[in-house]
Amino acid sequence: MTKTYVIDGAEVTDLESFWRVIGEAVNGTGGYFGRNLDSFADCLRGGFGTPDDGDFVIEWRDHELSRRALGRDETVRRLRLRLERGHPLNRAAVQAELDEAEAGRGTTVFDWLAQIIEERKPGGLRLR
Known part of the structure; x- marks a missing residue:
């Protein structure tokens, strides 16, 4: 059964907050799931709190809020x-x-993150 990790786009106000939000979505309060683009890509390969079989998706709710926060200025x-x-x-x-x-x-930063997810986990991103 596919595991779903939910990101609340309203909580993503900059790249630093994205690292916190994705870390907590996957590994609970204070959890880690990357702190830079390279480590995030590595985490998506599995073994950092995700199911061993790699059967998971990231559901990014209110992603348009994140898209703006992680837009041109960021x-x-x-x-x-x-x-x-x-x-x-x-x-x-x-x-x-x-x-x-x-x-x-x-x-933009939002594009970078979405691209990394799609490259490392094709079909693994649901934008809501």
Whole structure:
């Protein structure tokens, strides 16, 4: 039987709150299910609180609230942090992505998360 983990989109106000909300949805209060995009992708492969057989979906309720919270402003903020903290060899690519975001183009943090879920768990995301 497929296990469903529910995210309340109203609780997702930025990327940091997403990590808390998804961690608690999967593993209860204070639970962990990634704290960056790479670790989140790893968790989706299984073994971090999800069923051993990998039979689960993430149901993102009120996802439009999250889509707005994780939209352009949050994307610009995250890319600026990545630019500050990232490896010098990656700076040109991050700067180009930041320029696009500041111009109102390109993917958003919400898109990044949805894409990771779909790549690691095809069909594993239900937007409500």
